[in-house]
Amino acid sequence: MKKTKLGEFEELVLLTVAALQAEAYGVEIKRELESRLRHSLSVGSIQSALKRMEEKGFLTSEFGDATQKRGGKRKRIYKTTSYAHKVLSEMKEVRASLWESIPVLSHELKLA
Amino acid sequence: MSLPTNIDPPNWPRRLMKFFLREEFAEEIEGDMEEVFRDNLERFSPAKARRIYAWDAIKLMRPALIKNFQRVGTFQHYAMYKNYIKIAWRNLVKKKAYSFINIFGLGLGISCCLLIFLYVQNEFSFDAYHANKERIYRVVHGEVPKDSKDGLTQCPCWVWGNAPVGAALQNEFPEIDKVVQFSGRSDILLTYGEKKYQEDGIFFMDSTAFDVFSWKVISGNPKTALAAPYSIVLTQSTAKKYFGDEDPLGKTIQGSASAGRSDKGDYLVTAVIEDIPSNSHFRFNLLLSMSTFRKAREDVFSAWGYVDFYTYFLVNDKFDEATFKNKLKDFSERHREYPESRYGIAIEPLKDVYLRTEADRQPGETGNLSNIYIFSAIGVFILFIAIINFMNLSTARSLERGKEVGIRKSIGAQRAGLIGQFLGESMIIVLISSCVALVIVYFAAPAMDALTGKDLMIWPFVTLQSIGLFLIGVIFIGLLAGSYPALVLSRFNAVKILKGITQSDRGGVGLRKVLVVFQFSLSIALIAGTLVVYLQMDHLQKRELGFDRQQMLIVDYNYDQEVNKTSELIRNELLRNKDITSVAYSRSVPGSYYPHAGTEIETPDGQKEMKGQAIFQVGLDFITHYDLKLIAGRPYSREHPMDSSTALIINESAARQYGYSNPADAVGKKFSQWGREGEVIGVVKDFNFISLHRNIEPLTLPFAAYDSRYMSVKAKSNDMKRTVAEVESVWKELVPHRPFLYSFLDDDFNKQYQSDFMFRRLFTTFACLAIFIACLGLFGLATYTAERRTKEIGIRKVLGADVQSIVGLLSRDFVILVIIAIVIATPTAWYAMDKWLATFAYKMDMQAWIFAVAGFIALSIALITISHQAIRSAFMNPVSSLRSE
Numbered sequence: 001m002k003k004t005k006l007g008e009f010e011e012l013v014l015l016t017v018a019a020l021q022a023e024a025y026g027v028e029i030k031r032e033l034e035s036r037l038r039h040s041l042s043v044g045s046i047q048s049a050l051k052r053m054e055e056k057g058f059l060t061s062e063f064g065d066a067t068q069k070r071g072g073k074r075k076r077i078y079k080t081t082s083y084a085h086k087v088l089s090e091m092k093e094v095r096a097s098l099w100e101s102i103p104v105l106s107h108e109l110k111l112a
Numbered sequence: 113m114s115l116p117t118n119i120d121p122p123n124w125p126r127r128l129m130k131f132f133l134r135e136e137f138a139e140e141i142e143g144d145m146e147e148v149f150r151d152n153l154e155r156f157s158p159a160k161a162r163r164i165y166a167w168d169a170i171k172l173m174r175p176a177l178i179k180n181f182q183r184v185g186t187f188q189h190y191a192m193y194k195n196y197i198k199i200a201w202r203n204l205v206k207k208k209a210y211s212f213i214n215i216f217g218l219g220l221g222i223s224c225c226l227l228i229f230l231y232v233q234n235e236f237s238f239d240a241y242h243a244n245k246e247r248i249y250r251v252v253h254g255e256v257p258k259d260s261k262d263g264l265t266q267c268p269c270w271v272w273g274n275a276p277v278g279a280a281l282q283n284e285f286p287e288i289d290k291v292v293q294f295s296g297r298s299d300i301l302l303t304y305g306e307k308k309y310q311e312d313g314i315f316f317m318d319s320t321a322f323d324v325f326s327w328k329v330i331s332g333n334p335k336t337a338l339a340a341p342y343s344i345v346l347t348q349s350t351a352k353k354y355f356g357d358e359d360p361l362g363k364t365i366q367g368s369a370s371a372g373r374s375d376k377g378d379y380l381v382t383a384v385i386e387d388i389p390s391n392s393h394f395r396f397n398l399l400l401s402m403s404t405f406r407k408a409r410e411d412v413f414s415a416w417g418y419v420d421f422y423t424y425f426l427v428n429d430k431f432d433e434a435t436f437k438n439k440l441k442d443f444s445e446r447h448r449e450y451p452e453s454r455y456g457i458a459i460e461p462l463k464d465v466y467l468r469t470e471a472d473r474q475p476g477e478t479g480n481l482s483n484i485y486i487f488s489a490i491g492v493f494i495l496f497i498a499i500i501n502f503m504n505l506s507t508a509r510s511l512e513r514g515k516e517v518g519i520r521k522s523i524g525a526q527r528a529g530l531i532g533q534f535l536g537e538s539m540i541i542v543l544i545s546s547c548v549a550l551v552i553v554y555f556a557a558p559a560m561d562a563l564t565g566k567d568l569m570i571w572p573f574v575t576l577q578s579i580g581l582f583l584i585g586v587i588f589i590g591l592l593a594g595s596y597p598a599l600v601l602s603r604f605n606a607v608k609i610l611k612g613i614t615q616s617d618r619g620g621v622g623l624r625k626v627l628v629v630f631q632f633s634l635s636i637a638l639i640a641g642t643l644v645v646y647l648q649m650d651h652l653q654k655r656e657l658g659f660d661r662q663q664m665l666i667v668d669y670n671y672d673q674e675v676n677k678t679s680e681l682i683r684n685e686l687l688r689n690k691d692i693t694s695v696a697y698s699r700s701v702p703g704s705y706y707p708h709a710g711t712e713i714e715t716p717d718g719q720k721e722m723k724g725q726a727i728f729q730v731g732l733d734f735i736t737h738y739d740l741k742l743i744a745g746r747p748y749s750r751e752h753p754m755d756s757s758t759a760l761i762i763n764e765s766a767a768r769q770y771g772y773s774n775p776a777d778a779v780g781k782k783f784s785q786w787g788r789e790g791e792v793i794g795v796v797k798d799f800n801f802i803s804l805h806r807n808i809e810p811l812t813l814p815f816a817a818y819d820s821r822y823m824s825v826k827a828k829s830n831d832m833k834r835t836v837a838e839v840e841s842v843w844k845e846l847v848p849h850r851p852f853l854y855s856f857l858d859d860d861f862n863k864q865y866q867s868d869f870m871f872r873r874l875f876t877t878f879a880c881l882a883i884f885i886a887c888l889g890l891f892g893l894a895t896y897t898a899e900r901r902t903k904e905i906g907i908r909k910v911l912g913a914d915v916q917s918i919v920g921l922l923s924r925d926f927v928i929l930v931i932i933a934i935v936i937a938t939p940t941a942w943y944a945m946d947k948w949l950a951t952f953a954y955k956m957d958m959q960a961w962i963f964a965v966a967g968f969i970a971l972s973i974a975l976i977t978i979s980h981q982a983i984r985s986a987f988m989n990p991v992s993s994l995r996s997e
Contacts, residue, residue, distance in 0.1 A: 030148070043168050044171040047177060048177055066143070
């Protein structure tokens with residue numbers, strides 16, 4: 001777990017790639033994240049996160065098909081690696097265990 | 113909604129992306145960007161989509177996505193440049209005083225240049241806003257000299273002339289499109305409701321005005337605005353003055369009679385125009401229709417001898433200036449009222465009417481081309497002085513940089529590279545200075561407005577062209593200032609330098625001295641110039657003008673006949689005040705406008721001869737009131753009731769004009785003038801009724817009380833304010849319908865010297881700046897020399913030298929230079945100022961002491977500058993300077 005530095009935003013992007021499966025390319029990731037986070041993102045922020053994670057070995061990519069809407073330029077489809085899945089589930093576990101260790105707070109008691 | 117496929121993303125961000133994105137990512141990211149752009153097109157306007165695209169493209173500049181630029185180019189050069197910049201910066205910081213002198217001095221020099229440029233640009237921009245400026249000409253009236261070869265009209269001439277010339281030009285020359293004429297400057301009292309103002313300097317203007325001149329019409333129809341009689345066109349600020357926020361169009365204003373031009377009546381506001389730009393050769397607050405004038409004085413519009421009109425015209429493509437001028441000879445001859453007269457006209461293009469006209473009786477102000485040249489020269493001088501500072505300080509410090517050059521050379525630096533380095537350094541300093549200069553200009557521009565009395569606008573001059581010019585100027589200054597140090601420094605022999613043989617100390621000393629002499633010659637010349645300007649202005653102000661002008665109050669009532677009818681009553685009422693010693697009425701007062709007239713007077717041989725002179729129509733008491741000295745005869749008097757129709761007083765010059773070598777002999781001779789006949793009853797000593805730029809002209813002072821415009825009130829009062837208030841209360845009581853407009857004769861007369869005062873202010877300011885910058889440089893040099901000679905001074909002190917001799921030693925060199933500069937500057941300044949004085953008819957004598965004083969001032973300033981440093985090093989303890997080796 002030590003060496004896997006994964007920022008919060010990177011983690012979100014990585015999860016989105018995993019969720020989108022075959023549709024995971026730049027603009028689609030951006031759309032998906034924008035609709036979930038409810039604020040707009042720049043192409044640059046998505047792209048730099050993707051490139052960084054590809055370098056770290058969380059992602060692999062290959063060219064997909066080109067569309068007219070893209071000015072005839074090909075998409076690049078991203079896939080999560082098994083390493084990425086391992087790291088993501090590790091992080092989920094760490095988080096879950098942390099959540100569990102939070103004592104029940106007084107205001108929550110009242111709500112219940 | 114279908115996709116608008118014809119809209120493309122903007123071009124420049126696309127190119128930007130191509131430039132910095134890593135090639136392996138380019139296709140994908142560009143595709144993404146384009147897709148996002150198409151999405152945005154569906155949601156937003158194309159403009160917004162483009163904006164988002166561009167902004168996104170800029171945000172793509174992230175470390176993970178951009179090319180590795182560090183690998184571009186060779187490593188070696190990059191490091192070298194970095195080193196150059198680092199060294200340049202260290203040098204700047206290490207020697208703060210020098211850097212300050214260099215940057216601030218140069219900045220000051222550049223800002224002076226820019227400010228003067230602003231002023232000069234403003235002078236050259238006069239009338240340039242007229243869309244037809246290339247096609248507008250005006251008529252000047254003069255005479256064809258008897259001995260003229262080409263038969264053309266020459267100056268002395270007047271712009272002011274007759275009316276029928278306009279119609280004649282229009283009818284006889286197909287190359288003339290439109291003629292526009294307007295009256296001489298008039299005055300009118302306007303009343304709208306409670307508001308009542310006297311408007312000075314207005315014109316009766318032809319309806320073609322807006323076809324020829326490009327004044328912006330805000331409301332109203334420019335074609336018809338000036339057509340009907342009693343139409344009035346207001347400028348925006350005048351409209352505001354009378355109507356506030358109301359719409360003035362279609363309202364009526366009551367106007368008084370305008371003497372000799374129109375009867376009183378109700379004027380209809382037909383148009384409002386923007387205020388006339390300050391760079392116009394004539395300006396006004398309002399225009400009245402020429403047909404108003406025509407209605408009152410139909411006769412003068414066909415009289416070739418009646419002078420009251422300015423004639424401008426617009427030409428078409430068929431016009432050729434040279435051919436047209438040739439036709440004017442015939443034209444003039446055809447239209448002479450009397451065949452024996454030599455009347456003729458000439459033309460002036462609009463671009464010449466402000467700066468290059470010789471004609472008199474202008475409709476407005478004129479500029480002065482030689483002042484522009486003088487100030488441009490001063491601007492360049494100041495810049496040179498600042499550049500010389502830079503060169504001197506850089507070469508003087510060359511020794512310190514010598515070791516650096518030696519090491520650079522020994523590890524393989526080429527001479528070209530070194531020249532580049534030092535030129536680059538000076539370029540950096542000049543760049544910083546020019547930024548300083550821009551800041552100074554920004555803050556000093558209002559002061560410059562006050563100095564010149566003009567509205568200098570900065571922003572109109574900030575154009576692509578002027579910015580380019582400025583940058584070229586900066587590069588030029590950088591090259592000029594940096595080239596000499598660069599050449600000297602790069603020439604050093606590496607071996608000798610590193611061995612410790614100082615060759616550089618001698619190098620450049622000669623040139624440095626020459627430059628200091630040059631600097632100081634300029635400064636001394638400017639100081640001498642300032643002194644001459646001051647003395648001459650003082651001379652003008654102190655000179656006896658031949659009439660009384662102390663505590664003289666002038667009330668302008670603009671020929672109001674109600675006032676002229678009750679003039680005696682007002683006079684008696686005022687004289688009851690013990691502070692008021694005398695009251696007189698006249699059409700003109702010294703320094704004000706006066707007409708010219710032809711007069712026939714008997715010459716010594718008994719013939720009556722017709723000659724033209726200036727004319728002051730005066731009331732009964734004018735001669736005694738102004739304390740004009742009578743050489744012979746008597747003043748107008750209440751005891752001679754016939755004076756009002758049969759008497760005339762003339763001045764000495766007029767008497768001489770008719771051939772009386774003894775002016776007193778003219779008394780008793782017959783005259784006829786403007787339909788009157790009688791005898792000359794007195795001759796007054798010449799007095800300066802106009803500015804001392806001009807000689808005293810012949811003048812007649814006919815008695816015409818009912819033509820008066822001004823009331824002069826002489827007071828002997830310790831409290832002028834109270835006296836003015838007392839005069840005003842009498843006026844309010846006796847002349848309730850007319851505002852009380854007063855001024856002091858002294859001020860009015862001095863208004864004629866307004867441009868001279870401006871000249872003096874500008875000259876003084878820039879001369880002071882010049883000497884300041886020169887001293888800044890001298891200070892730097894002195895500091896440097898003292899520093900360099902610390903050890904020498906230490907040894908001298910150990911050996912017994914006293915403070916005096918050391919101060920002398922350190923100052924001697926500079927003092928010699930300044931003395932040489934005095935020798936050079938004196939004749940140059942003498943010559944230049946003699947030229948300037950030639951523009952005055954009454955000038956002071958140029959005296960040698962002025963230059964001695966100028967030299968002394970320069971020398972003392974230089975000494976004060978140096979001595980600070982010299983004394984400091986002379987008092988230094990030799991132990992501290994000799995301790996370290």
